[in-house]
Amino acid sequence: MKNNVMKEIIKEKLLKCEILLTEEKLYLLENYFQEVIRRNEIINLTSVIDEKEFAEKHIIDSLYLNKLFYLSESGKLIDVGTGAGIPGIILKIVRDDLNITLLDSVKKKTDFLNDVIEKLDLKNIYVINDRAENLGKNREHRENYDYSVARAVSNLSTLAEFCLPFVKVGGFFLAMKGEKAKEEIDGSIKAVEIMGGKIEDIISYDLPSGYKRKIIVIRKIKNTPENYPRRPGIPEKRPIK
Numbered sequence: 001m002k003n004n005v006m007k008e009i010i011k012e013k014l015l016k017c018e019i020l021l022t023e024e025k026l027y028l029l030e031n032y033f034q035e036v037i038r039r040n041e042i043i044n045l046t047s048v049i050d051e052k053e054f055a056e057k058h059i060i061d062s063l064y065l066n067k068l069f070y071l072s073e074s075g076k077l078i079d080v081g082t083g084a085g086i087p088g089i090i091l092k093i094v095r096d097d098l099n100i101t102l103l104d105s106v107k108k109k110t111d112f113l114n115d116v117i118e119k120l121d122l123k124n125i126y127v128i129n130d131r132a133e134n135l136g137k138n139r140e141h142r143e144n145y146d147y148s149v150a151r152a153v154s155n156l157s158t159l160a161e162f163c164l165p166f167v168k169v170g171g172f173f174l175a176m177k178g179e180k181a182k183e184e185i186d187g188s189i190k191a192v193e194i195m196g197g198k199i200e201d202i203i204s205y206d207l208p209s210g211y212k213r214k215i216i217v218i219r220k221i222k223n224t225p226e227n228y229p230r231r232p233g234i235p236e237k238r239p240i241k
């Protein structure tokens with residue numbers, strides 16, 4: 001079985017980034033990888049199926065969020081457009097204390113996430129099948145999280161409308177982005193402001209093979225106006241400019 005190979009690959013890459021994990025956590029990460037690959041034959045979860053690439057582009061990238069940004073103990077986090085559970089499932093594996101909600105609009109993906117959570121016996125993690133535009137209006141979720149995160153979902157202007165309504169005033173929206181983050185920031189200033197956010201920091205890092213990544217840290221400084229997010233589809237069709 002390839003299991004141990006993946007565990008060693010993850011371990012070696014983590015060491016390069018000075019991230020130390022217990023054998024138990026490495027085992028869970030390896031099992032998560034196996035589950036994604038197995039289900040990927042039936043539903044399209046990721047185009048990254050090579051072990052080394054998966055370890056770096058998905059696992060290490062998600063763990064950098066935990067390494068570089070202080071996520072408070074027992075904080076509540078929502079991963080918007082989580083897909084196969086990235087970064088949400090990976091964060092949950094290393095952070096028992098965080099309360100994590102995984103949101104995705106595709107039912108096949110949320111079914112997969114529920115299966116994985118059961119198989120890996122993860123606790124304090126919840127899955128919701130809905131669109132961000134709908135859930136952001138729901139009183140139980142609106143301005144109810146310390147953090148919202150999103151990776152590879154949309155441009156930053158649209159993401160501000162998807163993600164900031166979930167965040168309490170004083171909390172953060174963390175956008176995981178690639179090299180072109182600067183251009184995206186320029187096009188999102190108005191949307192961030194309208195949604196009640198303020199760009200506070202841009203954290204840059206390189207993955208072990210040199211891929212350039214950024215975390216855009218947006219603090220929620222005032223409530224999101226009631227009329228946002230707009231109807232499903234509108235934030236993507238007509239991003240605020």
Ligand SMILES: C[S@@+](CC[C@H](N)C(=O)[O-])C[C@H]1O[C@@H](n2cnc3c(N)ncnc32)[C@H](O)[C@@H]1O
Nearest residue numbers: 081082083086104105106130131132151152153
């Ligand atoms: C390219 S995938 C990225 C998945 C994962 N975050 C990652 O980094 O691999 C984008 C995901 O966002 C979801 N998505 C797109 N728009 C959404 C919306 N308005 N509400 C909820 N989920 C959405 C899609 O279903 C898809 O699973």
